[in-house]
Amino acid sequence: xxxxxxxxxxxxxxxxxxxxxxxxxxxxxxxxxxxxxxxxxxxxxxxxxxxxxxxxxxxxxxxxxxxxxxxxxxxxxxxxxxxxxxxxxxxxxxxxxxxxxxxxxxxxxxxxxxxxxxxxxxxxxxxxx
Amino acid sequence: xxxxxxxxxxxxxxxxxxxxxxxxxxxxxxxxxxxxxxxxxxxxxxxxxxxxxxxxxxxxxxxxxxxxxxxxxxxxxxxxxxxxxxxxxxxxxxxxxxxxxxxxxxxxxxxxxxxxxxxxxxxxxxxxxxxxxxxxxxxxxxxxxxxxxxxxxxxxxxxxxxxxxxxxxxxxxxxxxxxxxxxxxxxxxxxxxxxxxxxxxxxxxxx
Numbered sequence: 513x514x515x516x517x518x519x520x521x522x523x524x525x526x527x528x529x530x531x532x533x534x535x536x537x538x539x540x541x542x543x544x545x546x547x548x549x550x551x552x553x554x555x556x557x558x559x560x561x562x563x564x565x566x567x568x569x570x571x572x573x574x575x576x577x578x579x580x581x582x583x584x585x586x587x588x589x590x591x592x593x594x595x596x597x598x599x600x601x602x603x604x605x606x607x608x609x610x611x612x613x614x615x616x617x618x619x620x621x622x623x624x625x626x627x628x629x630x631x632x633x634x635x636x637x638x639x640x641x
Numbered sequence: 642x643x644x645x646x647x648x649x650x651x652x653x654x655x656x657x658x659x660x661x662x663x664x665x666x667x668x669x670x671x672x673x674x675x676x677x678x679x680x681x682x683x684x685x686x687x688x689x690x691x692x693x694x695x696x697x698x699x700x701x702x703x704x705x706x707x708x709x710x711x712x713x714x715x716x717x718x719x720x721x722x723x724x725x726x727x728x729x730x731x732x733x734x735x736x737x738x739x740x741x742x743x744x745x746x747x748x749x750x751x752x753x754x755x756x757x758x759x760x761x762x763x764x765x766x767x768x769x770x771x772x773x774x775x776x777x778x779x780x781x782x783x784x785x786x787x788x789x790x791x792x793x794x795x796x797x798x799x800x801x802x803x804x805x806x807x808x809x810x811x812x813x814x815x816x817x818x819x820x821x822x823x824x825x826x827x828x829x830x831x832x833x834x835x836x837x838x839x840x841x842x843x844x845x846x847x848x
Contacts, residue, residue: 538683538687538694539695539696539697540689540725541726541817542724542725543697545697556699559692559698563714563715563727564709564711566729566740566779567738568738569740570741570742570751570779571779571780571781571784572742572751572779572780572781572784573741573742573744575781575784576781576783582784582812582813583812608745614704615704616703619702619704620692620698620704621697621699622696622697623699629816630697631695
């Protein structure tokens with residue numbers, strides 16, 4: 513009887529953990545993590561909220577005029593370029609949007625994230641394909 | 642005898658648990674129930690989570706706490722069944738959002754090309770109607786041509802498999818634009834029917 517209860521307890525804990533793991537990977541669709549340089553330089557990874565920016569700008573502004581490649585991670589973006597008004601710095605200049613002095617508004621990622629598009633599919637489990 | 646001693650507190654605790662379950666709002670099918678409905682689907686309550694709970698932002702960062710939540714931003718926008726759960730095309734058409742064509746000039750407008758391309762598909766799905774209109778409202782020609790699609794009829798071989806692997810349409814659809822699970826948004830032209838050449842002819846007289 514007691515052994516039974518114990519094994520149920522273990523199962524419940526395992527199920528709770530599973531639930532926790534299942535609910536944590538729920539990034540917004542099209543959230544983009546940029547971590548090619550950030551953590552190497554001692555900063556949190558950058559999370560670019562694609563959904564937030566597309567409300568304000570058409571795709572072509574960033575993916576044509578600002579020279580962001582369509583493939584995530586294929587454009588090297590560093591702070592020098594940004595402060596010279598390239599890439600993010602074209603808008604994050606204190607006129608269109610807040611300046612790059614607000615480091616922690618972009619560098620918000622949890623440690624250890626790899627560069628890529630997140631939030632992918634509707635399912636929390638394995639891909640439906 | 643021993644059994645009844647054990648049973649009394651057990652029954653009591655079960656009763657309390659049942660009462661708590663009745664008072665609390667019905668929880669969404671949890672992972673604890675292996676036979677729950679829609680086991681892998683994101684329940685509406687879990688969609689568009691705030692940055693502090695989405696698992697990729699560092700909730701300890703003060704910056705994270707200052708970010709806008711997707712739910713707040715999406716509240717006034719027309720809803721859809723997948724992706725961000727927002728119908729971005731409709732949001733644009735109804736002018737619920739006015740994404741800038743030029744980053745400095747809010748009044749600059751894109752040159753829109755209203756030409757639909759019908760792709761006859763091999764399988765049993767309806768044919769694909771590609772509307773240039775909705776795409777040129779957001780994108781520049783050079784975003785797609787000629788790197789992703791050669792602007793010539795019949796020159797672009799593609800399959801759903803390659804799209805799902807992130808090629809051709811899959812460069813955007815499935816990552817930032819509505820996902821390929823929304824089959825009928827592309828496969829929407831019944832086979833054998835003459836296809837319209839302009840989106841405006843299909844979109845019920847809009848604009």
